[in-house]
Structures are given as C-alpha cells and as structure tokens.
Amino acid sequence: METNLILSSSPHIHTRDSSRRIMLDVIIALLPAAIAGIIIFGAKALGVIAACVITAVVSEALFNLIVHKQQTVGDFSAVVTGLLLALNLSTNVAIWQCVVGSAFAIVVVKCLFGGLGKNFANPAITGRVFMLLAFSTVAGGAKPAVVELVSSATPLELLAQGSENAPGLMELFLGLHGGAIGETCCLALLLGFAWLLFRRVIKWHVPVIFIGTVFVLYLVFTGSFQMALAEILAGGLFIGAIFMATDYVTSPITLKGKMVFALGCGLVTFIIRYFCAYPEGVSFSILAMNILTPYIEKFTANTPLGGSKNG
C-alpha cells in the first residue's frame, strides 16, 4: 500500500491569484502616480518615497523578528503601505518625519492589531493623519519643480479662498500644481485604476461612487459644473477613491456594503470640504468609514439563495 499520496480536502485545483500577486498589482498601479510625482516635484519626491517604503518594510520585518512571528514582508503589503503613504505626503516633509510616520503606520496601525487583514483602519491613511497632527509640514502643498507657480498652496486651498491663482482644469488633471506627491496627477491615477480593473483587483463601483458623490453634491450645492469638476480633480480624491477606499481589509466584504461605504466616503468628504474650514477631507472620510465598516457589514450582508433573511 502506498502512503506517499497526498490526502487533502477538496477542492484540488486553485486559481493562480495570490495575496502577493494582488499587492504586486497595487504597486504596479501606483507606479504611474509615483513617476508623475517625481517628475512634477523633483528628486525630493523620490527621497520621500524611498524613506517611506524602506521604513515600512524594515519596521514590519523588525516587528515580526522581535515578537517571533512568521516573517510576512514577502507579501508586499508593507511596500504598498509605504508607497501609498509617501504618495500622500508633500515634499515639504522632512525625511525623518517620513520614517516616523511610516513606522507608525506599520507598527501601531497594522502589526499591533495582528498584521495584514486584522487592522481596522487603513495604515497609510492613519499614518498620514497622524503626521498631519504631529507635523505641520505634511498638509501644505510643495511647489512643483516643473512649473512656475506664484503660490505653492494646494488648489483646494486656493479654491476655498476663491483665489484667482487657482489652476485650470487641464493643469489639475495633469497634476501641475501644489499638493501631495502622488495625488496631483489624475491622469496617472486613472492609468493605475485601469490596471486594477484589468487585473480584477477591484471593481469600478467604489471609486466611481465615491468620486461621483462628491461631484454631484458640489454640482447641486454650487450649481457650477466647472467648480464641481475642479473639486474632484484637485486634492486627494482620486488617489483616495482608487487606492484607499478600495482597501480590502478596511472596507465591507460584500459589493453592496462597498457601495454604501463609497457613498459614505463621498458624503463625508463633501461635508468636510464644503461646510468645514478644512479644505481636504478624503483621508478623514475614509478613516471615518473604516470605523463604520463593521456596522455597514451588518446591514449589507447577502441573503443566501432560498434562505430567509437574518434567520
């Protein structure tokens, strides 16, 4: 009798996808935005990206080593967090601040909750919000290296002030204005979105509903198509909607839930931007919806075929 046959539970075949491949796809999708950021903001942007990514990977590796957990850096999720954090920072930030923020994102927000899949809030967003509060240099826009601008203020600040120096729609779309490294170039972010859709990493619903909600609300409240378009193109809406509101771990598990989540993100972003003094709002809205995720999941669960609802 042979005993060398493998005994296992069905199924015996498997998709080729893996968590690692998904993370790799997210990294690939972020590359256009990263490259655009380096072109627009210069070498300092590369420094910020390198500092965040290296810190993220090293701090996760060290954490696992210290607490004797299985090494997990090979899943590339730390790279995603570091990269995403960097792209949400302005080049005004000091490198040591990047290191602190990135380490905070990985160790406090992710590892202490049990690592990948266990954190309730998006590490990159929470890291950015932590840095916003800790260091004043994060939020303000850096002056782009490639264009002559009168002000390094972000377009959202300019829009909020009603400034005449606010950039035009094409400049907004191409990202030739002040802001965080990876958030300004909508074209690059849309290329990333296309890659994620092509690789079926995400569905279109969350980014489209998130951005659409902000757009429609601005259209209704300001009555200006131009203004509504400028509002969605400026600031961190695209990067937030495409890359952070779609984070698997911190958003609801059903498509229905994800759609509610995206709607909530759009609503909160609009409220913060329109009614509050603060010109940004994407990070806070996603963070707020991260916290609401368990409650959204409660009322958006699927009804099993033939099963009575809520048994």
Add this chain to the structure above:
Amino acid sequence: MNFKKSISSLKLPHYKSTAAKASVRVAPPSEVLLPMNMHSGQAAEPVVAVGDYVRVGQLIAREEGRNSSPVYATISGTVAAIEPYESEPGRKTQAILIKGDGKMEVDPSVQPPEIHDLDSFLAAVRQSGIVGLGGAAFPLWAKLDAIRKGPIKTVLINGAECEPFITSDHRTMVEHSDLVVKGVALLKEYLHSEEFILGIENNKPDAIAEMQRVFADDPAVVVKPLKSVYPQGAKQVLLYNAAGLVVGEGQRLASLGYIIINVTSLAKMAEYIETGMPLVSRCLTVDGSAIKEPKNLEVPIGTRISYLVEACGGLKEEAGKVIFGGPMMGKTAYSMEQPIVKATNAIVVMNRKDAAALEPSACIHCGRCVANCPLGLNPTAYAKALEIDDKMERYALLDKEKVSMCMECGCCSYVCPAHRPLVENNREAKRFAKKVKTELQEQEKEKEGGK
C-alpha cells in the same frame, strides 16, 4: 427580458480531453473489492460466505436499514475474503473481495423484472442497486419514493457535468441516448411526471444535439443548454438556472413536486428494467496530469484504481494525488489499490507539481469567497465563528450565517488568494453546528417528556 438575479459561478478550466472519446470496455480485472458503503445510507449486509462461487449480477449483500442499497457481484469468481475496509481515513466498513475466473458468467437470476404498477416499479428500482451516479450516491429508489408523499410533476435530469475532467455523463448521453429515452418513458408511465427538463452545459454540443434529436417529438421533454460554469450541476444552481426555481432553506425539493436525477442513473435504471442486469459496471473518466492516455472506461464496480491506470497506459509521471471524482468536490484516495465504487464518475491522478499544497496566508478580507459563493453565503464568517471559544455563541453565529446550507462546492477555496482552506473550515463548522443542533433538540424533547 430576464432581470432575475444570476447565481455567482466560476469559469473553470474544463480539461475535458476525454469528451470525444467513446467509452471502452477493458478486459475484466482479476479481482474486485466491493465495499458495503457504496451508497449514502446504512451499509449493506453480506449474504455470501468466503469460498462461495458467484456470478455477474448475483446478490452478494442485501440492503440493510435506512437508505441502503444492495450490492451485486460484478465479475464471476470466488469470494476470497470479507474483510474490514476503510473507504476513506476513519470511515470503516466491510468489503467483499472476489477473485475472478475471467469468464464473466452471468447469474441465472438476472431476468428483466416484472413491472405492472408503481409498487412493482419502485421495488425493481430498489433491487437494481442504483444510487446517484453523479457522485451523491443516494439510493435512486429512495428518491423516487417521494411519489408516495405527493405527485412528482417535474423531473430535472442532470446532464450538466460541470466538474473539470469528467465526461462520463457526456458519453452516456451520446452513446446511450436510447436508454435515456426509455428512462423518461418509465418515469412518465409509473410516476406520471408531466415535465422533464434536461440540463446540459453548452460545452457538450454533441450531447445537446443528440438529446434534442431523440426528444424532438416529445413536447414533455425540454433540453436546456446551460452556460458552462461551475457549479452548474449543483442541486440549487441547476434548479435555479434550468427551472427558475429556488428551494428554500430546510425545504424538501420533492415537496415542490420536483426531483433531480443524474442522467447516467436514469440510463442505468432503464437498462436494468430492460435487461435485469443490476448495477455492476459503470462508465468513468480516467484523466489528470499524471495519466498517460486519458480515457473513458466501462468497468466493473470494485475495480482497483491501479488497474484503471494501467488500462490508460500507466502513469507518465509520479502520482501526487488521486481523486475519486472531479477536482472541485472529489475525495482523495489514500492508495492506488482502492476500488472504484458505484458513484465514482472519475479518477483524476495529478502529478506531484499539480498536487502540491499551497501555503495559506492571512485573510485579507478581499471578499472573493463571498462574491463567488453560488448560494450567497459568507465563508469568512464561519472561519471567524470557529475561533469563538464559547460553544453556544459559536453555534449562534454559525446558525445565523446558515452554515448548514453550504454544499461544499469549493468555489470559495478555489478563488481565495490567501489559499485558506475555506471548504475544510465550512465542513468543520457544519459538523459542529449539526452536533449542537441535535443536542438542543434532544434537550427540548427531554423537557417536553418531563412535563
């Protein structure tokens, strides 16, 4: 226009390389091993003794207890042993070993059964030893017996065959369409069923064409081509996609006036009624990355896997995993010397590389298991529930999330990018929930008894 919600399903690689290969009869094996638990109910009881000479079609074990089914000698020869056998690790039963004389002498008891009414028809089906040949192994007579509780208006004939590799039902429809027609006629005559829906995946155009041809003049039979997606042949999925029907949780299909019969089971039933030869052989697919020449074989039940592999030119690579049935729901064999049973519709032998286990990593909450569950269940919730220490709390969550509905089709595990053993979890959760439920019901009974 149809705005019905569609059921989630997977586009799997088909691997149906044997689809065009006619089933071949091979020389009978020198011995067969017939386990007593080849059906889903209680094990059959041997009625022969060691040393007895038996002929093909001779009763060697009678049905015993609930949902049982008789076993017949599948080759002629001598009963060499009646021995303990493990059909899968931990599932113990008895098995009858017959050493063949190569003659395949047919038993004189093999005579077409006399049928004149429903009772004699059901009795004949009961004697045929036929069980669900698509893999379910539920005795066919017990399924048809539902007629005693109410009319069976519609019969769904399952020719979907959605699992990769398997083409044995496909071959039945192409090669034995006459038997399928006879089976339908028998059900019409004795069960008075009015409607027959034959669901076939559209990756079998020749089977669809053949069935449409033979049923062209029969308005009661609808040949329904179905999309080739997995798990198209699962009970709830087939019902929904072929008949537009949803059977509710805990509801019996027969109470709606429907039954589902696998197309090969139906053909075998017709064959028995016609010839009196009970279920002693079947067509099955032998395929997989380690098999040299994949084939469809018509072989005696009880034939050892190693014999089938030899009949397919042997192995071209070292076997890593041997599966009874398809790769999505099949069970692994622990030895090449295990025999095929009544419900074995395929033997898939994978090479070492394909069989290698994937290392599971942390759940990233991607939701693919939820999005791809045909029934809309939530496998992540079951995994979470199993981590709850408190027994009743764990049960409450599993019950709320309807773990009992899981049919273990394998879609969730298949799509999981973290390679988590979700089906295994679901199975464990189902077992646990069932156990607690029974305990609770017994407590309830005791309370009532005490009053």
